[in-house]
């Protein structure tokens with residue numbers, strides 16, 4: 001896990017004084033070229049200067065690496081570097097709360113169940129709209145969808161990491177188009193809220209720091225987006241891809257690469273089919289127009305591979321950029337006919353690397369995205385460097401509960417949870433191994449987890465008592 005992002009000049013200073021640096025994560029330049037491998041202990045300034053010459057002013061340092069002084073003691077540089085919240089999107093200031101393990105295990109199960117039921121409903125409603133659009137060449141029940149979008153948005157607002165609680169394997173992969181809409185709406189609304197709060201605060205702060213207002217206190221009232229606008233944006237996050245209903249179905253299930261002509265047809269779901277849907281359903285607001293037509297536009301100036309062609313970054317307001325980012329993230333982490341799902345940590349860090357330090361607004365969006373999605377969703381299972389497996393209780397930290405020994409044999413007694421993010425040795429998380437879902441490793445689960453984390457129907461199947 002990334003512990004902090006440290007200025008390259010500070011690191012050069014440490015090495016000059018006889019210290020050493022190990023990043024613990026691979027460091028790439030903006031073109032994806034590897035500049036420094038994660039396991040190299042740097043004791044000369046040259047590799048760091050090469051990084052700086054490649055335009056990287058800050059580098060991530062993971063908990064598996066560190067900065068050491070000339071006597072080999074670890075220096076906590078992350079803390080000194082924290083005042084700028086945007087410099088380190090992986091830093092989570094919220095303290096770890098969970099102490100009552102059994103209560104927390106039950107809570108996670110409840111949230112998973114609820115997330116699953118709300119997602120199933122949302123998918124049924126989108127499916128209905130897709131069928132309506134296919135039959136009527138564009139019309140659908142706008143009220144039903146807008147109602148469902150507000151339910152999804154308010155659920156995700158009340159619960160930290162909304163759908164991270166519900167393993168994606170519970171959803172229907174054949175119906176990717178429908179589950180995609182539900183995920184993007186739930187996660188995207190939360191990213192939008194976080195973005196709005198952070199961005200509004202930053203604007204407010206800079207307004208009140210103007211010389212004309214010296215000595216006056218900020219009112220704290222400024223809001224970049226207002227609640228009504230956010231409601232409409234959440235609706236947009238649910239329907240932005242509906243133009244796809246008018247693309248021939250066989251294109252979605254094709255395993256081979258699409259031909260140039262097929263790609264062109266698929267791309268018509270935005271500006272062309274999407275626009276038809278806007279017209280037919282009288283959805284003429286600027287917000288919906290921008291989201292439906294531009295959600296494949298550039299996140300930063302001159303980003304390659306975007307469409308419609310010629311669209312500038314200035315035509316991409318923050319809510320459209322959030323929509324695009326969530327669209328990519330959900331596509332990466334969902335299993336579809338032609339690709340396997342990428343694990344969440346790889347997807348988040350990959351997106352972060354591609355888009356970091358490109359544009360100030362995008363930087364705020366990335367920060368909100370990483371905070372919302374979280375690297376380690378509660379209810380998932382991680383491997384520690386020791387080979388032990390641990391159940392994640394809280395994303396913050398993350399706070400984990402070890403449940404096997406290093407040979408992956410279940411423990412018989414319940415250990416105390418601990419903050420794995422603070423560990424540097426064998427108890428640190430092994431980020432090379434992907435996170436798992438409990439039912440995939442059923443045989444390695446000890447009884448104190450089995451009894452609590454599995455839904456009733458699975459307990460019955462495994463002959464466990466139902467509470």
Ligand SMILES: [Fe+2]
Nearest residue numbers: 241269295296
């Ligand atoms: Fe799309």
Ligand SMILES: [Fe+2]
Nearest residue numbers: 180241327331
């Ligand atoms: Fe999409």
